[in-house]
Amino acid sequence: MNIYPSKLLESAVTELSRLPGIGRKTALRLALHLLRRDLTEVEAFGNAVIKLRKEIRYCNECHNISDTEVCSICASAKRDRSTVCVVETIRDVMAIENTGQMSGVYHVLGGIISPMEGIGPEELTIESLVNRVAEGTVKEVVLALPTTIEGDTTNFYLYRRLKDFPLKITTIARGVSIGDELEFTDEVTLGRSILNRTLYEVMFAKKS
Amino acid sequence: MNIYPSKLLESAVTELSRLPGIGRKTALRLALHLLRRDLTEVEAFGNAVIKLRKEIRYCNECHNISDTEVCSICASAKRDRSTVCVVETIRDVMAIENTGQMSGVYHVLGGIISPMEGIGPEELTIESLVNRVAEGTVKEVVLALPTTIEGDTTNFYLYRRLKDFPLKITTIARGVSIGDELEFTDEVTLGRSILNRTLYEVMFAKKS
Numbered sequence: 001m002n003i004y005p006s007k008l009l010e011s012a013v014t015e016l017s018r019l020p021g022i023g024r025k026t027a028l029r030l031a032l033h034l035l036r037r038d039l040t041e042v043e044a045f046g047n048a049v050i051k052l053r054k055e056i057r058y059c060n061e062c063h064n065i066s067d068t069e070v071c072s073i074c075a076s077a078k079r080d081r082s083t084v085c086v087v088e089t090i091r092d093v094m095a096i097e098n099t100g101q102m103s104g105v106y107h108v109l110g111g112i113i114s115p116m117e118g119i120g121p122e123e124l125t126i127e128s129l130v131n132r133v134a135e136g137t138v139k140e141v142v143l144a145l146p147t148t149i150e151g152d153t154t155n156f157y158l159y160r161r162l163k164d165f166p167l168k169i170t171t172i173a174r175g176v177s178i179g180d181e182l183e184f185t186d187e188v189t190l191g192r193s194i195l196n197r198t199l200y201e202v203m204f205a206k207k208s
Numbered sequence: 209m210n211i212y213p214s215k216l217l218e219s220a221v222t223e224l225s226r227l228p229g230i231g232r233k234t235a236l237r238l239a240l241h242l243l244r245r246d247l248t249e250v251e252a253f254g255n256a257v258i259k260l261r262k263e264i265r266y267c268n269e270c271h272n273i274s275d276t277e278v279c280s281i282c283a284s285a286k287r288d289r290s291t292v293c294v295v296e297t298i299r300d301v302m303a304i305e306n307t308g309q310m311s312g313v314y315h316v317l318g319g320i321i322s323p324m325e326g327i328g329p330e331e332l333t334i335e336s337l338v339n340r341v342a343e344g345t346v347k348e349v350v351l352a353l354p355t356t357i358e359g360d361t362t363n364f365y366l367y368r369r370l371k372d373f374p375l376k377i378t379t380i381a382r383g384v385s386i387g388d389e390l391e392f393t394d395e396v397t398l399g400r401s402i403l404n405r406t407l408y409e410v411m412f413a414k415k416s
Contacts, residue, residue, distance in 0.1 A: 046254035
């Protein structure tokens, strides 16, 4: 049964409900909200989204989203180009940038190896990473992938592809989150935190 | 600190986060989702929203959203034009239509009287309702407004404006929701359900 009083409304609701996590009820609420806004505002909204998809570019070097051929991080003279931090997505770049702890550059894989979802190494920017490393300036590759089975699989695959180059391959530390109680930490994480225990002076120095 | 790797992305995130209930984190997730979709799909999305705002019309009679001068409900020969159901918003029309219990037509007020939010009778389509009633074909006005203080205030105002016309003014029944336990029903609602108790045969006839 068609309960929409207008085809225009129905079509806007259908489009909005294609967004992840937005059902038809929420989509209707958003559409009616947009109807109350000024036309210029709604045009700005629609055009910003179309423009994003139409004009977006990806950095030639690290595959991060960029407005230019080479992204602002790769182009920055302040960045240590001998350290490459490998991440799954653009959001991970933003999350790590937010910490201010990575002085190197990035490499966005565009996903992780997942046989379940049919994602193999060739779907990712792994060849491009190997080529970057083969150029010889990279001294350390920091694997900052999710701490899941797929993440571990990808870490292992990358390790095998990169291990014969003269460089250090590291992964982000796994351990107890800041502010967590030990008794509520899962045993695998707690076990890892014991296994990879860090010298007090090193931990202290890194903190400051 | 600007953590967005692209102005295009930042501007799309800003626009998406203006939608109600969508923060910057969700907006980023939506923007990155749109980046993975085909350009034609994203254009369809953006244009549907702009078109909705640009071309939407409201029914001359009931003020419901419409693609034409008179909406499909008001234009329908199957509808009983002597019964007018007064609602706050377009969503209420859709909700009541969904029940299939209203054979009359609607009148969308566009809000309810709320001194707290500075909404007075003149902001609403009340004059238009009075004019409709003055034409003489309306025999019953069903007030289907929210069961809140503002709803009651608006009901009372409408009652005063309409009481001298030769018609029946009714309000939707208030009572215990279908499936609710009496012991968990608030006392005002429970009290109303006793006060407005309905003949068993009438209730039974209405149900089937």
